[in-house]
Amino acid sequence: MKKYKSLVIGILLLIVLTACGEKSKDDVVEKLEDIVENMSAYQSQAMMTLDTGKEKQAYRVEVSHKKKDYYRVLLKNENDEESSQIILRNDDGVFVLTPALNKSFKFQSEWPENNSQPYLFQSLIQDLVDDSDATFTVTDSYFVFETKTSYESNSNLPYQTIYFDKKTYEPVLVKVLDHDKNPLVEVEFTNFEIDPDLPENTFDMETNMTSSIFGVPVMAQEDLPSQLTVLYPSENLGSELVEEDQMDVENGKRVMLSYEGDKNFTIIQETVDVLPTSTAVPEVVNGEPIDLSFTVGALSENSLQWHYQGVNYYVASEQLTKEEMKEVARSMSTEDAMK
Numbered sequence: 001m002k003k004y005k006s007l008v009i010g011i012l013l014l015i016v017l018t019a020c021g022e023k024s025k026d027d028v029v030e031k032l033e034d035i036v037e038n039m040s041a042y043q044s045q046a047m048m049t050l051d052t053g054k055e056k057q058a059y060r061v062e063v064s065h066k067k068k069d070y071y072r073v074l075l076k077n078e079n080d081e082e083s084s085q086i087i088l089r090n091d092d093g094v095f096v097l098t099p100a101l102n103k104s105f106k107f108q109s110e111w112p113e114n115n116s117q118p119y120l121f122q123s124l125i126q127d128l129v130d131d132s133d134a135t136f137t138v139t140d141s142y143f144v145f146e147t148k149t150s151y152e153s154n155s156n157l158p159y160q161t162i163y164f165d166k167k168t169y170e171p172v173l174v175k176v177l178d179h180d181k182n183p184l185v186e187v188e189f190t191n192f193e194i195d196p197d198l199p200e201n202t203f204d205m206e207t208n209m210t211s212s213i214f215g216v217p218v219m220a221q222e223d224l225p226s227q228l229t230v231l232y233p234s235e236n237l238g239s240e241l242v243e244e245d246q247m248d249v250e251n252g253k254r255v256m257l258s259y260e261g262d263k264n265f266t267i268i269q270e271t272v273d274v275l276p277t278s279t280a281v282p283e284v285v286n287g288e289p290i291d292l293s294f295t296v297g298a299l300s301e302n303s304l305q306w307h308y309q310g311v312n313y314y315v316a317s318e319q320l321t322k323e324e325m326k327e328v329a330r331s332m333s334t335e336d337a338m339k
Contacts, residue, residue, distance in 0.1 A: 238262035265317035
């Protein structure tokens with residue numbers, strides 16, 4: 001009988017000890033919140049793959065963050081380094097910089113607080129906190145969460161799966177999912193460092209525009225396309241091209257495409273005018289920086305604009321939703337858009 005009691009007690013102790021060793025969902029979320037609260041800065045490197053357009057796009061993403069509101073996100077396009085960009089937030093505001101073109105947008109925006117950002121650590125943690133129904137599983141190596149996202153202008157990406165290292169609590173992998181749980185965006189972290197020693201000019205706009213941070217110098221005007229290749233959206237949302245106007249401008253051509261039908265909209269394309277560094281002034285946008293898969297654009301209530309491969313693009317409409325403007329823009333990024 002004593003032997004039997006000892007065996008039962010031993011089994012019960014084993015169960016208790018095993019249970020104590022496993023972290024609960026609340027334990028993990030609380031630990032992650034503590035990390036965000038206590039760190040003063042972080043840096044990370046990741047590879048981001050986007051399958052949201054007709055062609056997959058790959059970016060190397062480098063994030064520098066300093067509490068509370070300083071961010072620098074380097075987006076290095078693997079296929080076209082001259083189109084690589086920087087999202088910058090400092091005391092002067094929120095900017096999207098294209099150093100090779102010496103072009104920049106300045107936003108009247110609270111970015112990154114108003115949308116999910118799969119490459120920003122604190123954004124991932126905020127999504128966990130905001131979603132009380134988030135699922136939680138534990139593998140041999142990872143804590144895994146599936147949460148809802150908060151993409152204001154893209155309802156096609158409602159979920160994300162986030163993997164954290166069990167030992168370090170560092171982010172390892174994020175998969176942003178469509179309604180059928182297919183991954184359309186993947187961010188694979190290769191390095192994550194808390195409280196690094198960041199140079200004082202990390203978040204300085206002028207430094208980031210002039211330091212050739214991507215190894216690509218500012219382009220000269222003669223390096224830009226001499227002729228404008230007109231792109232036509234393969235996604236026109238039931239409308240038809242009714243008018244195409246071309247005109248000469250100082251540094252090339254400007255083309256205006258007018259679409260009418262279910263929803264009317266206009267597309268403007270013109271060659272970029274590269275200004276000297278000393279005279280470049282940001283274009284102010286009352287909107288949000290927005291991912292277009294192939295570049296970062298500026299999205300406002302009735303317009304979407306972006307720079308790509310030496311051309312300025314602009315979609316305007318009072319009838320298209322923000323998500324529809326993105327659909328039109330994304331459909332102009334491939335060879336299918338040339339006629």
